């Protein structure tokens with residue numbers, strides 16, 4: 001019998017499986033319906049020998065030393081700062097909007113101070129700032145909003161920014177300096193040998209068994225286990241009893257071209273023309289040298305794998321009902337982007353899983369299992385010390401983050 005069945009081998013499932021096995025001495029069966037580990041962060045060498053991300057570009061960035069340190073046990077890193085261009089009015093301009101974006105778009109030669117004044121003159125203050133339109137228009141005005149945000153957002157979410165939570169476009173800052181990096185986090189790097197290699201190292205433990213191409217429902221009754229940790233869509237788990245939680249999906253069109261370079265930066269966003277939102281050229285991300293180059297186009301769509309929870313008041317309300325049901329369901333825990341219906345990045349999911357492990361350590365690992373009527377687990381001193389070490393300060397960040405998203 002396995003102590004834990006973990007459903008989903010993405011960041012959430014793999015981190016918790018690793019912690020349970022290595023730090024708490026538990027036996028874990030990790031299952032995924034896909035044919036590989038890594039969840040949406042899965043990467044692989046394509047038929048041309050180029051390392052690509054099957055489910056779109058995954059760039060690692062975090063401000064959490066603890067998350068970075070934790071993952072560093074399983075990979076070396078390649079320093080990488082992500083840069084994006086937006087195709088606007090026939091030019092490829094730095095995104096997020098910065099001083100150079102403004103000067104090139106309007107043919108001006110402003111300094112930072114003048115650019116700040118310029119944006120101030122365009123901005124249309126809105127109180128309160130509730131929607132994704134409010135966020136942008138109140139920062140930079142309607143014209144820039146329409147050039148850079150409105151149509152991209154409509155394509156990506158099939159919804160006007162005025163119908164979407166402010167948190168969505170608030171992910172993208174606006175700058176009046178010349179910093180053209182997409183992220184400003186303290187730690188920005190890519191796993192040196194790819195995400196999949198990192199996951200392999202994470203899961204390489206005798207107490208972890210992995211079962212791929214396995215649907216949870218199909219194996220649920222075949223395999224004896226103590227507790228369940230579920231990282232798939234929460235609505236699916238409960239047979240959509242309160243209705244389907246809306247997710248946005250994508251179609252990925254991968255191509256390999258017979259030339260060394262395709263575009264001038266890792267990602268080019270297409271806010272206006274074309275049905276796709278962005279094109280990524282993987283060699284920028286991975287640093288790989290190759291005479292050919294592989295790219296991916298992202299076409300947003302309604303049907304397909306659930307990639308993005310859709311941040312909207314009414315969706316949070318439906319999720320809240322599932323969350324209450326989840327809390328009432330004994331011996332099952334829900335973590336990860338889909339199981340907690342949160343638009344989380346990889347580092348946030350890692351932090352969430354580590355925080356959950358800490359709570360498990362504090363509340364659940366040492367307990368009498370009333371159903372079975374025996375002491376299910378006792379941790380030795382070393383495991384307890386390890387639990388403590390892992391979870392020291394990180395979790396205040398995550399708790400704050402979770403509270404914030406809950407409130408949003």
Ligand code: FAD
Nearest residue numbers: 008010011012033039040056058059216232336337345346
């Ligand atoms: P997932 O990675 O989705 O893993 C869940 C796993 O559970 C899946 O493998 C699924 O097959 C499995 N599963 C579900 N239900 C079942 C079932 N019933 N039975 C068996 N298996 C099941 N984050 C960043 O930090 N940086 C980025 O640049 C970035 N780019 C992104 C780009 C795209 C296009 C997308 C969609 C996401 C991006 N993210 C990025 C977010 C990142 O993918 C997630 O934060 C992370 O993958 C979430 O991990 P997870 O384990 O919660 O979920």
Ligand code: UDP
Nearest residue numbers: 086095148149152153156168169171172269
């Ligand atoms: N966005 C936009 N134009 C851009 C980039 C982003 O309108 O050029 C909006 C869009 O709504 C997008 C959101 O900002 O969904 C968040 O962008 P991010 O790059 O963080 O999206 P992700 O990488 O999560 O798909």
